[in-house]
Amino acid sequence: MSSALSLKDLRKSYGETEVVAGLNLELAPGTCHGLLGPNGAGKTTTLRLALGLIEADAGSIELLGHRLPHEASQARMRVGVVPQADSLDPDFTVRENLLVFGRYFGLARREIEARLPALLDFAGLAGKADTRIDALSGGMKRRLALARALVNDPDVIFLDEPTTGLDPQARHLIWQGLRRLTAQGKTLLLTTHFMEEAERLCDRISIIDHGRLIAEGAPRELIAAHVEAHVVEIDGEDSENGCEHLAERYCRRCEKIGETLFCYTAEPQALIAALEGMPHLRYLHRPANLEDVFLKLTGRDLRD
Amino acid sequence: MSTTRPAGGIRLTPHVFRLTFLPVWHRNFLVWKKLAIPSLLGNLADPMLYMLGLGYGLGRLLPDIGGVPYLNFLAAGTVCYSVMNSATFETLYSAFSRMHVQKTWAAILNTPLGLRDVLLGEWVWAASKSLLSGIAILLVIWGLGLQADFVMSLGLLPVIVLTGLCFAGLGLAINAVSPNYDFFLYYFTLAITPMVLLGGVFYPATELPAWLKAAADWLPLTHAIALARPLVLGQLPQDILWHGMVLLAYGLAGFWAACRLTRRRLLR
Numbered sequence A: 001m002s003s004a005l006s007l008k009d010l011r012k013s014y015g016e017t018e019v020v021a022g023l024n025l026e027l028a029p030g031t032c033h034g035l036l037g038p039n040g041a042g043k044t045t046t047l048r049l050a051l052g053l054i055e056a057d058a059g060s061i062e063l064l065g066h067r068l069p070h071e072a073s074q075a076r077m078r079v080g081v082v083p084q085a086d087s088l089d090p091d092f093t094v095r096e097n098l099l100v101f102g103r104y105f106g107l108a109r110r111e112i113e114a115r116l117p118a119l120l121d122f123a124g125l126a127g128k129a130d131t132r133i134d135a136l137s138g139g140m141k142r143r144l145a146l147a148r149a150l151v152n153d154p155d156v157i158f159l160d161e162p163t164t165g166l167d168p169q170a171r172h173l174i175w176q177g178l179r180r181l182t183a184q185g186k187t188l189l190l191t192t193h194f195m196e197e198a199e200r201l202c203d204r205i206s207i208i209d210h211g212r213l214i215a216e217g218a219p220r221e222l223i224a225a226h227v228e229a230h231v232v233e234i235d236g237e238d239s240e241n242g243c244e245h246l247a248e249r250y251c252r253r254c255e256k257i258g259e260t261l262f263c264y265t266a267e268p269q270a271l272i273a274a275l276e277g278m279p280h281l282r283y284l285h286r287p288a289n290l291e292d293v294f295l296k297l298t299g300r301d302l303r304d
Numbered sequence B: 001m002s003t004t005r006p007a008g009g010i011r012l013t014p015h016v017f018r019l020t021f022l023p024v025w026h027r028n029f030l031v032w033k034k035l036a037i038p039s040l041l042g043n044l045a046d047p048m049l050y051m052l053g054l055g056y057g058l059g060r061l062l063p064d065i066g067g068v069p070y071l072n073f074l075a076a077g078t079v080c081y082s083v084m085n086s087a088t089f090e091t092l093y094s095a096f097s098r099m100h101v102q103k104t105w106a107a108i109l110n111t112p113l114g115l116r117d118v119l120l121g122e123w124v125w126a127a128s129k130s131l132l133s134g135i136a137i138l139l140v141i142w143g144l145g146l147q148a149d150f151v152m153s154l155g156l157l158p159v160i161v162l163t164g165l166c167f168a169g170l171g172l173a174i175n176a177v178s179p180n181y182d183f184f185l186y187y188f189t190l191a192i193t194p195m196v197l198l199g200g201v202f203y204p205a206t207e208l209p210a211w212l213k214a215a216a217d218w219l220p221l222t223h224a225i226a227l228a229r230p231l232v233l234g235q236l237p238q239d240i241l242w243h244g245m246v247l248l249a250y251g252l253a254g255f256w257a258a259c260r261l262t263r264r265r266l267l268r
Ligand SMILES: Nc1ncnc2c1ncn2[C@@H]1O[C@H](COP(=O)(O)OP(=O)(O)OP(=O)(O)O)[C@@H](O)[C@H]1O
Pocket: A014, A019, A037, A038, A039, A040, A041, A042, A043, A044, A045, A046, A084, B268
């Protein structure tokens, strides 16, 4: 089957900096694809390019069979967008936000009204139809933004950090919604800074940095390919001295961040046995996750 | 939710003549409708105070101008001033909050609509709103019987529309380059105020010394008043086509610049 979105050797510069630097991405229909990268990696710019909002310097974009940016308007007819910055209409109620937004797709009022109950229900806002936007919590606003992105019953949905700034309860609600969408056969392109979120929701993940693709695959594949299966995190007063030797003796790779030593190993038993004999050290043993991959590939330096 | 495509509604075909700006116009209309009365009163208060305050207060001390009382003379200027103000405020402060603060435009751009639809919707909306302001003043004029000839005064309606489009276009261009609300003060100080003082709202522009009159002839408000004043006084304006073209040209140039500049601002 052909891709819902296909980006080929995409390039975009602002001034001297190449923000998107030869990016390739194929979005398989019916899947959730994660686009991960540190702040400023070029995620939002990539989404804007893929929507035909800005013109690429080079490369090609095909969205739902339409060549962009030439046929952007037709393509966007079947796309929903949850933008990174909140852009709900504060002058309107929840219901009015959906009604007005549906009109931008050329939908008749009756048609949108027929969809309203399902949309409100989906967003968990059934009792809030006549509430003004400023009276909604952050989680409700994000859910409304998601419902708004569905008003045209899109085939592809772009989600730019849909859960940033939400509490765990609100985040889980959004996750539920996104799972339901993929179950319905929708195609999702999701950017997020929560690795746990990407690991749970995404079938495939592209990690980008400085506008370049640095790794791609299913979450488990990425973990298997880039980091050892187990991580032991060690904290303690003399983590300076004894434990580094310890780590070097028992694990393949270790990294010291502040007071914590991260030991990556395929065989953690020997290290754990040794640590049991050192009660002044606290340790945590866990399976490796996507965050370990992300930090290994993109480094630990702050980006802003 | 089913997986069927949106059916019915307006077909969004980009190459044919498009009315796709209408949803943008409609959005603004719905917001306005919620506060229609206070908004209209707010629009009306300022020009009305000028007209009645100066017209009655100053008018008593002044001789008739060209054979009509000062209040009657002032009426046409007030219509144009009110339309200019309304179109300008809508495209500066209100459009700026939609563009910059609320990100309404960015949200719309994620739909099939393009920037031209957004700006066209805003342009026509601001002109519609200023048409209402103009009509409100016109009603006051009719109520006070300031017009010389009712049928002739109906000619003010197209003048109001043109004036609204003119200042809405200019306002959108200024909006496109504005970093914040404070910036608009420059526009008011450098463009709007000189226009009010030199364009012939309060006295005939012919009273100005030649060099200042030459400068005033460049101002769009001068042309609006050149059309509106004779119509209130029951005469057919001179050079109708010329004045109309100038207003339209300013409006189109403003709109064109707004398209270019806003694209550079939002879509790059
Ligand atoms: N219109 C623009 N003009 C100039 N620079 C821009 C523009 N848009 C983005 N940039 C720059 O491009 C880089 C990538 O920005 P982008 O928003 O795509 O990053 P991101 O991956 O979405 O980051 P974040 O996780 O913080 O949202 C940043 O350095 C940003 O400052």
